[in-house]
Amino acid sequence: MSTHPLLLFLVMAVATYLSRRAFLRLPSRHFSARLKNGLSFIPLGIFASLIFPSLFVAEGQLAVQPLFLIASALCLAVMAVSRNVFISFGVSLGLVVLVSLGVIPL
Amino acid sequence: MNTSEPAAWKQGVLDALPITASYVLFGAIFGMLSGQSGLAAWESMAMSLFVYSGAAQFAASSMIAEHAGFWAIILTTCLLNARHFLMGLSLSPYYQRFSPAQVNALAFLLTDEQYAITLNRFRRYPSDTSYILGVGLSLYIAWCLGTWLGTVAGQWIPDPAALGLGFSFTAMFVALAYYQLLSVVRILTFVLCGAAAVGMTFVLPNGLPVLVAGLLAFAIGYFLPAAEPTETAQSPNVKEVEST
Numbered sequence: 001m002s003t004h005p006l007l008l009f010l011v012m013a014v015a016t017y018l019s020r021r022a023f024l025r026l027p028s029r030h031f032s033a034r035l036k037n038g039l040s041f042i043p044l045g046i047f048a049s050l051i052f053p054s055l056f057v058a059e060g061q062l063a064v065q066p067l068f069l070i071a072s073a074l075c076l077a078v079m080a081v082s083r084n085v086f087i088s089f090g091v092s093l094g095l096v097v098l099v100s101l102g103v104i105p106l
Numbered sequence: 107m108n109t110s111e112p113a114a115w116k117q118g119v120l121d122a123l124p125i126t127a128s129y130v131l132f133g134a135i136f137g138m139l140s141g142q143s144g145l146a147a148w149e150s151m152a153m154s155l156f157v158y159s160g161a162a163q164f165a166a167s168s169m170i171a172e173h174a175g176f177w178a179i180i181l182t183t184c185l186l187n188a189r190h191f192l193m194g195l196s197l198s199p200y201y202q203r204f205s206p207a208q209v210n211a212l213a214f215l216l217t218d219e220q221y222a223i224t225l226n227r228f229r230r231y232p233s234d235t236s237y238i239l240g241v242g243l244s245l246y247i248a249w250c251l252g253t254w255l256g257t258v259a260g261q262w263i264p265d266p267a268a269l270g271l272g273f274s275f276t277a278m279f280v281a282l283a284y285y286q287l288l289s290v291v292r293i294l295t296f297v298l299c300g301a302a303a304v305g306m307t308f309v310l311p312n313g314l315p316v317l318v319a320g321l322l323a324f325a326i327g328y329f330l331p332a333a334e335p336t337e338t339a340q341s342p343n344v345k346e347v348e349s350t
Contacts, residue, residue, distance in 0.1 A: 005149050008176060012166060012183045013156035019187035021213035024194035025201045034328055041327025042196035042320045043225055044292055045299040046189070047283035049319035050218060052300030053307045054276045062304070068273060072280045079284040085226070088281040089124050093274050100270030 067106055071096045114231075118240020121227065125219045126248040128274040131266060133252020136163055138260030140253075143171035147257035154253040158214065158246060161186045161313060186313035192320035193221045200224075200233035208235050215242030219275065222282045229285060295326045 031039075055068050075092035082088065098104040112120070119126075133154065140150040145167065153163050162183040169179050193216060201209050212235065223241050224233075231237075256263060266272045287293050299319040306315035 005145065005170075006152060008166075008179060009149075009153045009156050011176075011180055012153070012162060013158075015180060015183050016157050016159045016162055016187050016190075017214055019184070019190040020194060020216040021210065022194055023191055024198055024213050024216070025204070025206070025209045026195065026198045031199070036199070037330075038324045038328030039196055039199065041292070041295060041323040042192055043286050043323075044283075044296045044327075045303075045319035045321070045323025046193060046196070046218075046316055047222070047279055047286060048296045048298075048300035048323070049303030049306075049316040050222075050279045051276055051283065052304050053315070054273075056304045057307050060308075062308075067270075068276065071273060072276065075277055075280045076284055079281055085121070085278075085281045086124065088284075089274075089277045092280065093124075093270075093277045096270035096273040096277075100268065 067096060067099050070106075114234050114237040115240035118223075118227075118237040118242075119244050121223050122220075122241040122244040124274070125223070125278055126244045128271070128278075129219075129245050129248035130252040130255070131263070131271060132160060133249040133254075134256035134260070134263045135252075135266065136160065136167070137253040137256020138263055139164070139256075140167040140170075141257055141260055143167040145170065147254075150253055150257050151250070154250045157183075158249060159183075159187065159217070160249070165312070182311070185311045189218075189313055189316035189320070190216060192317055192324075193218075196320070197221065197225065200228045203233060204235060212238050212242065215239075215246055217245060219278065220245055222279055226282045226285060291326075291330060295323055298326075299323050 051072070055065055055072060056062060058065060071092040074095060075088045078088040078091050079085070095104070099106045136154070137147075137150050140153065140163070141147065145153070150167075153166070157163055157166075165182050165186060166179050169182065194213070197216075201212070204212070215238065220238075220242050224238050227233075227237055264271075283296070287296055299322055302322055303315040303319040306318055310318065
């Protein structure tokens with residue numbers, strides 16, 4: 001790369017910042033109930049696309065990752081019971097770490 | 107808000123804590139890998155301080171190692187960032203009460219994880235800048251601190267794959283997604299978008315599946331307006347979902 005790295009980082013920074021700022025504050029006075037309902041569904045798509053590929057894609061291939069699936073189901077189950085993000089996060093990540101270290105066989 | 111609860115910024119720091127720890131680790135991995143790509147320590151630090159985007163930075167450092175061109179790296183950054191458009195749009199109702207200067211400043215701190223944590227908070231409490239700053243600055247400092255650690259002590263960073271720590275982000279997203287899955291329609295939308303995102307990872311550049319899945323969810327919500335009342339109600343009396 002011949003360009004100065006700082007220039008690259010600054011252009012990257014500007015591109016990243018603009019994407020974050022672009023729609024962050026739209027005038028919502030005229031938002032219809034339909035539009036608001038649509039907006040309230042966006043997190044479902046974002047969460048799903050941040051979660052599902054890490055459960056069903058491995059090394060560029062379609063693959064079921066049983067450990068991650070079980071841990072995710074456990075995470076939801078603990079959420080349903082405890083309504084506590086920290087406990088659910090800790091229990092499900094703990095399971096994955098213990099299995100990865102061989103402490104718990106799977 | 108109940109005065110016996112911790113200050114909003116403090117609650118933000120607490121809610122972000124598990125991800126703050128993950129950011130230090132992954133920042134360190136970035137610092138180590140960018141060093142292997144040929145970047146000087148100060149250059150890795152500059153990238154984390156200015157760009158502050160894990161996806162874009164990992165992609166850029168591997169492209170720098172492969173001697174990719176300037177514009178190729180910028181284009182990749184833009185594609186990876188496309189998901190922020192929708193996150194911003196989905197947060198926009200909560201940012202209405204902030205001044206333009208506050209929005210300009212807070213926009214810099216928007217990441218996937220910050221989005222998930224703050225959105226969860228604003229379901230129950232009115233949006234406020236101090237909470238966003240508590241979450242956002244924790245994560246920003248963690249990312250930059252991690253990068254620095256990676257540049258000075260890269261050889262001692264544990265391999266997150268071997269420890270299963272790569273699952274930490276998924277675990278946080280699953281826990282926070284729970285509150286979105288309040289009806290059959292929403293659960294079906296979630297599964298449909300997830301399946302679509304998996305399919306898209308094979309054909310679309312990294313970053314775009316999030317954008318398309320978000321648009322798909324928006325379309326479903328828009329065209330099924332009678333399915334349920336809007337999710338944006340902020341009732342402070344719902345206590346059972348407090349996250350700490």
